[in-house]
Amino acid sequence: METRELRYFVAVAEELHFGRAAQRLGIAQPPLSRAIQQLERRLGAALLDRTSRTVALTVAGSVLLVEGRAALDAVDAAERRTLRAALSTTGRAGLALVTKAGASSELLAKLLDAYAAEPGAVPVEVILCGPAEQERLLREGRADVALLHRPFDSTAGFHTEELGTEGQVVVLPSGHPLTVRAHVHMADITALPGLPLPRWPDPDGSYPPGPGPQVRDHAQLLQLVALGRACSVSPESCRAQLHGDLAAVPVLDAPTVTTVIAWPPHSRSRAVADLVRTATRL
Amino acid sequence: METRELRYFVAVAEELHFGRAAQRLGIAQPPLSRAIQQLERRLGAALLDRTSRTVALTVAGSVLLVEGRAALDAVDAAERRTLRAALSTTGRAGLALVTKAGASSELLAKLLDAYAAEPGAVPVEVILCGPAEQERLLREGRADVALLHRPFDSTAGFHTEELGTEGQVVVLPSGHPLTVRAHVHMADITALPGLPLPRWPDPDGSYPPGPGPQVRDHAQLLQLVALGRACSVSPESCRAQLHGDLAAVPVLDAPTVTTVIAWPPHSRSRAVADLVRTATRL
DNA sequence: GGCAACGATACCGTCCGGGTATGGATCCGG
DNA sequence: CCGGATCCATACCCGGACGGTATCGTTGCC
Incomplete structure (x- = not known):
């Protein structure tokens, strides 16, 4: 299988529409139809169920969509890492x-x-x-x-090595009633009036529904906490970044990070x- | 990058010889030279240091060798998994x-x-x-x-889930002096006279040097132990397969499996x- | 210095990938 | 029920890329 074939198939499988997929790929629709047919013929397996009005993935097709994306990622990663290696020998980072x-x-x-x-x-x-x-x-x-x-x-x-563990603290606006406590539990903070936990983006960039402000990074979150619009459960090492407007209280039953x-x-x-x-x- | 280019590059990088690589790929040498040049030109990075007498990998080339192999593996895996999925819908395993x-x-x-x-x-x-x-x-x-x-x-x-842990036992020919012991330590068995630990093949299929018989699987190993030509440190669950000629003794300081x-x-x-x-x- | 080995270059033929035009099927509105 | 719109497939053509053969230039070696 060539990466070109994989790219074509992934595009069609994602769009479920030959015309749009061809447009996305920057080619005309007929060569795309032909390429998919050739791929199916070479594999000896149907990847798409298509009528003249609709396109659907077969079981094999949905496997190839997932696996093909991973393979294309690997190819792209190989290229990028090679270029990074080439750069580093010519004196860059x-x-x-x-x-x-x-x-x-x-x-x-x-x-x-x-x-x-x-x-x-x-x-x-x-x-x-x-x-x-x-x-x-x-x-x-x-x-x-x-x-x-x-x-x-x-x-x-990935390969990993553990570097350390830490507990979590709840970050609150300084002066909040809870800040006088030596420690709290999750139950104390899941439904704080007016201080919802924030929503983080999903891998695809969209936000889950629910209350709580949408945040993209920790600095943004701390700003919202200081403004009294949210609270946050964070690893205790974040205390180093807290300034006067913020206070932190250990959460005993939050998962260890x-x-x-x-x-x-x-x-x-x-x-x-x-x-x-x-x-x-x- | 196309998989064809990757395959070509990996072949040359492994052989460090355009002629042999071309032979392995089933093509003539000139198209292979040209393909590698095109790949280098497109990447904008030198992959091979070549004189008219010798070929060597650059830093970037050695990165691409490793990463490219992984990417090709991923492509092949995608194809195989797709075919397996196609088979399973037509009624196979x-x-x-x-x-x-x-x-x-x-x-x-x-x-x-x-x-x-x-x-x-x-x-x-x-x-x-x-x-x-x-x-x-x-x-x-x-x-x-x-x-x-x-x-x-x-x-x-890979993703993994633990299913259980067990200690290890040393498997010996029945009647061996150590079999009367309730337990032993690794030091007792690393240098048993006449009963060396076996050698397992490396991932590339070759065997490391050293004493001890070469074995390919556990059944073969147990046979050798029964013949008095080796001993074996194995997970204790292997006791289920021991027959009369074999005995097992727990090894206290062997790593838990x-x-x-x-x-x-x-x-x-x-x-x-x-x-x-x-x-x-x- | 001649020869052998090896990668690069030159040149050519073929096949494949991409484009346009069009066909055939299906859905939809009137 | 019919005509048009939509969408995938087919037919056909063209250019370029890929592969093959022949040959060159360099290098190491006897």
Whole structure:
């Protein structure tokens, strides 16, 4: 199977419409029809049930949609990582590390310092992004290594090393009645009047329905908390970023957060291995 | 990047010789040279350092070799899984489960029984193979799910659920002096006179150097133990397969073995999900 | 210095991928 | 019930890409 065939099939399978898929691919519709037919003939399996009015996926087709996307991702990642490697030999940044904006900042600072002191260290480009984006960036080869936080982030498909665990605190506007407590429970905060928990975007960028403001990163969230529009359950390390308007109280029964360093399998890179080793020794 | 280009590059990168690579690919050498040049030009990066006498990988080239192999694996896996899905709708076996020959047989039997009793169960094809082959079969899409044993098997890149842990025993010919002991330590058996530990094949099929017979599966190993040519440290569940000529003694300080059920990410299959759920409930 | 090995280049034929025009089936509005 | 619109398939043509053969230029070796 050629990647071109896969791209064509994925486009049709996503659109369920040859005309739109062809338009998206920048080709005419007849060659697309023919390409899909050839693919089906070569595989010896029907991928699409089509009448002259409608297109539907067969079982095999839905498998190929999922697996084909993964394969195309892998091809694209191979290309990007190759280009990154080529750039790094011509003197540019050698490693891209991605982490959630506003999380584990002191851990990250310590890691970068410690790694920079290693012999043979290369420049590290730090990418900050919203939650659930890291996984994609790492999978697509746009980043070489990520700091993830279980159980929020999925580590499926990556190699990981645990770097540490921490409890969670609820972040509130300073002066809120609850801030006088030494600790609280989840039940105390799930239905705080006027202070809903925020909604984070799904991997596809859309927001789940419900109350609570939509937030994209931690800084934005803290701002909303300071404004008295939300409260937040966050790893306790976020206390380092709290200023006067905010207060934090430990939540005893919130799930423990584990920070892990993750990197794609097949990473033979010396630099990634050094960085991971440095991280585990912190 | 097209898979054809990737295949060509991987062949050259592995052979480090355009002529042999072309032969392996079944094409002439000039088109291969040209294809690699085009690939390098399109990427804008040198992949190979070549003189008229020698070919060597650049840094970027070695990255593309590793990543490209992974991407090609993903494409092949997509094709195989699609074909398996197509077959299963035309009435053939629906799931392929791979495990080491001679390991966890009673767990496997219980799992297959329990799953077969589920509503909506599909036929399960059981593939028995040598160690270190399961990972490949699963990655290549030849199998849908595997029973792996940590720490022996790597679970990198797969989703897993733990099914249970067990200690290890040393398997000896019955009548061996150590068999009267209630338990032993690793130090007691690493240098047993005349009873070396066997050598298992590496993932590439070659055997590491050293004493000890070469073995491919557990049945073969037990036969060698019965013949007094080897001893074996194995999970205690293998006791179910021991017959009169063999005896087992617990090894207190051998690493604990964890049996996990593993499946590739992206597996949206209802059948895999059912099987995993059944397994975790055992 | 001649030869052999090896990758690059030149040139040519063929097949494949893409375009336009059109056919055939289905749904819908009048 | 009919005509048009929609949508996928077919027919046909063209250009370029891919593969093959012949040959060149360089390099290492006897």
